[in-house]
Amino acid sequence: MRLLKAIAGNAKATAGALLLLAFIVLALVPGLFARDDPTAQTYPRNLGTSTAHLLGTTGLGQDTFAQAVYGTRQVLEIAFGAGLASTLLAALIGVAAAYLGGWADAVLNLFTDVVLVIPLFPLLIVIAAYVHNSGTGVLIAVLTFTGWSYTARQLRSQALALRSRDFLAAARVRGERASYIIAVEILPTMSSLLVAAFLTNALYDVLFASSLQFVGLGDPNSTSWGTMLYWAQNNEALQTGYYVQAIVPGAAIALLGAGFALLNYAFDEIGNPALRPLRRRRRLALPRRLRQEELSRA
Amino acid sequence: MRFLLRRAGFFVLTLWAAVTLNFLLPRMMPGNPALAMMGKFHGRLTGQALQNLETIFGVNTHESLLGQYWHYLGDMATGNFGTSLFFFPSPVGQVVRAAIPWTLGLFGVVTILAFFLGTGVGVISAWRRGGVVDSVAPPLLVITSAIPYFWVGMMFILIFGLKLQWLPWSGGMDITETPAWTGDFIGNVVQHAILPALALLITTIGTWTLTMRNNMVTTLAEDYVRMARAKGLSSSRIMLDYAARNAVLPNLTGFAMSLGFVVGGAILIEYVFNYPGVGYMLLQAVENEDYPLMQALFLLITVAVLVAILLADIATAIFDPRTRTTR
Numbered sequence: 001m002r003l004l005k006a007i008a009g010n011a012k013a014t015a016g017a018l019l020l021l022a023f024i025v026l027a028l029v030p031g032l033f034a035r036d037d038p039t040a041q042t043y044p045r046n047l048g049t050s051t052a053h054l055l056g057t058t059g060l061g062q063d064t065f066a067q068a069v070y071g072t073r074q075v076l077e078i079a080f081g082a083g084l085a086s087t088l089l090a091a092l093i094g095v096a097a098a099y100l101g102g103w104a105d106a107v108l109n110l111f112t113d114v115v116l117v118i119p120l121f122p123l124l125i126v127i128a129a130y131v132h133n134s135g136t137g138v139l140i141a142v143l144t145f146t147g148w149s150y151t152a153r154q155l156r157s158q159a160l161a162l163r164s165r166d167f168l169a170a171a172r173v174r175g176e177r178a179s180y181i182i183a184v185e186i187l188p189t190m191s192s193l194l195v196a197a198f199l200t201n202a203l204y205d206v207l208f209a210s211s212l213q214f215v216g217l218g219d220p221n222s223t224s225w226g227t228m229l230y231w232a233q234n235n236e237a238l239q240t241g242y243y244v245q246a247i248v249p250g251a252a253i254a255l256l257g258a259g260f261a262l263l264n265y266a267f268d269e270i271g272n273p274a275l276r277p278l279r280r281r282r283r284l285a286l287p288r289r290l291r292q293e294e295l296s297r298a
Numbered sequence: 299m300r301f302l303l304r305r306a307g308f309f310v311l312t313l314w315a316a317v318t319l320n321f322l323l324p325r326m327m328p329g330n331p332a333l334a335m336m337g338k339f340h341g342r343l344t345g346q347a348l349q350n351l352e353t354i355f356g357v358n359t360h361e362s363l364l365g366q367y368w369h370y371l372g373d374m375a376t377g378n379f380g381t382s383l384f385f386f387p388s389p390v391g392q393v394v395r396a397a398i399p400w401t402l403g404l405f406g407v408v409t410i411l412a413f414f415l416g417t418g419v420g421v422i423s424a425w426r427r428g429g430v431v432d433s434v435a436p437p438l439l440v441i442t443s444a445i446p447y448f449w450v451g452m453m454f455i456l457i458f459g460l461k462l463q464w465l466p467w468s469g470g471m472d473i474t475e476t477p478a479w480t481g482d483f484i485g486n487v488v489q490h491a492i493l494p495a496l497a498l499l500i501t502t503i504g505t506w507t508l509t510m511r512n513n514m515v516t517t518l519a520e521d522y523v524r525m526a527r528a529k530g531l532s533s534s535r536i537m538l539d540y541a542a543r544n545a546v547l548p549n550l551t552g553f554a555m556s557l558g559f560v561v562g563g564a565i566l567i568e569y570v571f572n573y574p575g576v577g578y579m580l581l582q583a584v585e586n587e588d589y590p591l592m593q594a595l596f597l598l599i600t601v602a603v604l605v606a607i608l609l610a611d612i613a614t615a616i617f618d619p620r621t622r623t624t625r
Contacts, residue, residue: 110311113308114308114312117312118316118603119599122565122580122595123319125565126323126584130327207444210446211566215569229449238452238455238456238460246452250445250452253446253449254444254445254446254449256444257443257445257446258444260444261441261443262441265437
């Protein structure tokens with residue numbers, strides 16, 4: 001409830017949440033919005049926009065609008081699947097490192113750092129090249145196992161700050177196991193950081209997955225925005241004037257990404273009051289001029 | 299000194315991890331994809347070149363995995379990456395060397411520009427909280443950071459290349475040009491670089507601005523900034539020497555870190571613009587199942603990022619006295 005209130009009170013968060021919600025609805029019931037089968041190659045090729053085909057047809061004679069609507073599902077599956085899984089993995093590794101300390105921390109931390117600096121996208125390309133035609137499951141797995149390191153590092157430093165707190169000492173005295181303390185005592189205190197990490201990870205997963213599909217490393221028969229871009233590029237849609245085929249999926253990715261990014265930015269503001277817009281503070285009862293003078297000094 | 303030695307050790311460790319990944323990945327995949335590749339090029343390769351590739355990918359060898367690994371490490375250490383299959387019969391090293399200047403030129407300039415411009419906007423935005431720059435730049439940049447790099451490139455091609463026909467949008471230079479240090483040739487290369495550079499700049503600038511702004515907001519609340527004001531120092535001095543100098547430190551480390559991401563973006567920009575650099579070459583290698591070339595390029599990109607991180611570490615050691623005194 002408090003979360004909903006916080007989102008409603010922040011313009012960026014509201015915009016982000018509405019965007020995300022709209023895409024979730026599209027992914028759940030695509031049939032309500034598009035009547036064509038997205039994969040059926042039944043129409044003439046490269047039709048322009050019309051009332052029958054709102055966004056025209058593709059180079060293979062599929063309805064572009066239907067493809068964009070049905071494509072939402074795979075993108076969201078990847079965003080939520082890989083986003084959640086990599087955040088969870090990061091939480092386990094980061095918090096375990098901080099909590100266990102000593103040797104375990106040194107090893108886990110070094111491992112995290114190594115994974116962190118190996119350039120992610122080239123690595124994804126290399127893995128996808130060996131796999132051939134990665135479907136949803138493969139993409140989620142690969143993105144999860146390569147994308148946890150940054151979050152793990154953030155969560156580790158957060159958990160280090162918690163380590164000497166009394167409630168953890170109490171749990172230890174009670175004789176709880178380390179796994180219990182990590183999962184039940186430490187992780188819940190970091191929920192806002194976890195949400196922010198999930199939003200960042202989901203955004204990057206969307207961008208990476210679409211990029212891989214765009215360069216032809218996804219499954220070319222899947223219905224998704226990245227695959228649509230791949231076919232548009234194959235069809236030389238820009239050069240031949242069928243640019244709607246390239247604009248639509250790219251804009252869809254950008255809108256979904258903006259949803260995640262806006263929510264994330266807003267979460268930063270909610271979690272760190274110093275970053276909030278100044279307008280808000282003017283509501284205080286102080287005379288405006290005095291406030292502003294003080295602010296310019298602070 | 300100890301700090302730098304530790305970082306150098308980390309450099310070697312990560313490099314080793316990248317080499318090991320290269321070694322293990324094809325062997326871990328079901329039905330070793332390298333085997334299929336070798337089958338395709340059967341008959342074209344003979345003698346030493348064939349044997350060399352067989353040891354790199356562990357095909358047809360009766361060596362133990364450990365023995366293969368030892369061989370592989372030796373090959374990598376001596377720069378023996380094998381023969382490129384797509385650009386047959388050129389050795390991989392030669393193909394890679396031809397691609398490096400393109401990427402270095404384009405990407406080097408853009409990265410430095412993006413860092414300075416982005417950080418500068420961040421400083422101003424935090425300094426004038428709630429001002430024009432601060433209310434427009436951050437939200438706008440949040441949104442541009444969510445746009446796929448390559449799609450921005452495609453839109454640039456559509457608008458400036460195809461519709462307005464202002465600039466060339468494919469390749470690094472005209473095919474009719476011959477490389478030479480003439481004004482004509484250099485002008486041609488610069489013309490070809492403008493659109494990809496702009497696309498890259500627009501999509502990478504946001505990160506710098508946002509982190510710099512948020513660091514700067516925190517730094518501006520510090521007591522030493524208040525002290526500087528009390529001393530009556532000029533605003534520009536407080537802004538740059540007191541606040542920005544301290545706020546830029548995390549950005550320096552971040553600069554190196556996110557190079558990995560920017561390299562990824564550069565790959566797609568090069569791909570879209572057919573720009574003959576390292577990233578374009580990597581995707582060519584992938585498309586044509588030229589695994590030796592792909593492995594070498596992956597290693598090269600990793601080394602580039604590692605060198606950047608090492609440089610940033612050295613810069614941090616110079617700017618931040620705290621790292622120097624920790625023993």
